Amino acid sequence: MRSCDHINPINEIIPASDYVCSECVKIDSTWVHLRTCQSCGVTLCCDSSPNQHMHKHCKLENHPVISSAEPGENWLFCFVDSEKTEYE
Numbered sequence: 368m369r370s371c372d373h374i375n376p377i378n379e380i381i382p383a384s385d386y387v388c389s390e391c392v393k394i395d396s397t398w399v400h401l402r403t404c405q406s407c408g409v410t411l412c413c414d415s416s417p418n419q420h421m422h423k424h425c426k427l428e429n430h431p432v433i434s435s436a437e438p439g440e441n442w443l444f445c446f447v448d449s450e451k452t453e454y455e
């Protein structure tokens with residue numbers, strides 16, 4: 368895997384802890400796709416979702432890299448470099 372300095376050091380992908388966006392559940396909202404933060408392991412909703420909780424989380428906490436939590440999708444994305452990398 369060759370990508371930006373945030374994605375390169377990641378050897379093991381943190382899997383989704385939950386198949387819900389915990390923030391959306393709190394406010395009784397819905398989401399489109401789920402993403403997992405590779406810094407702390409929290410699973411939140413994607414940029415296509417109305418609340419974009421993962422994007423907010425990454426900006427707020429300075430956690431740069433997320434993975435897709437959707438079954439069959441194997442990629443990482445870095446918010447700092449807008450870099451997307453697929454993995455096996």
Ligand SMILES: [Zn+2]
Nearest residue numbers: 371373445448
């Ligand atoms: Zn990066």
Ligand SMILES: [Zn+2]
Nearest residue numbers: 388391412420
């Ligand atoms: Zn959400």
Ligand SMILES: [Zn+2]
Nearest residue numbers: 404406407430
């Ligand atoms: Zn995080």
